[in-house]
Amino acid sequence: MDLSILGIEPVTALLLTGFVIGFVELAKALYDKEWRKAIVIAVAGVAGGIIAPFIGLSIVIGIVAGFAASGAVTLVQNIGG
Numbered sequence: 001m002d003l004s005i006l007g008i009e010p011v012t013a014l015l016l017t018g019f020v021i022g023f024v025e026l027a028k029a030l031y032d033k034e035w036r037k038a039i040v041i042a043v044a045g046v047a048g049g050i051i052a053p054f055i056g057l058s059i060v061i062g063i064v065a066g067f068a069a070s071g072a073v074t075l076v077q078n079i080g081g
Contacts, residue, residue, distance in 0.1 A: 018068025018075075025074050026067070044070040 008016075022041055029038035048066025049059045057065075 015064055015068045018071035019064045021071030021074055022067035022069070023071075025071065041067070041070045 022044065026038055026041040026045075029035075029041060045063045045066040048062040048064070048069070050062070052059050052062025052065070
């Protein structure tokens with residue numbers, strides 16, 4: 001996949017897309033007062049931020065990865081369901 005026109009690497013594009021999906025799902029859950037769903041998504045972000053320094057990443061990148069993982073789960077559930 002050539003994303004050179006955007007000036008970003010494919011992995012970065014995937015992380016950002018996943019982050020946006022996860023963050024939007026968090027916002028929707030909070031707005032709809034679906035507390036369990038909101039907590040699960042938030043915990044994914046926090047977990048990413050906690051583990052990141054131990055694997056050589058910044059906390060911010062860890063949080064982004066946590067939300068991206070949550071977004072990936074949402075994407076797969078929507079595709080499969």
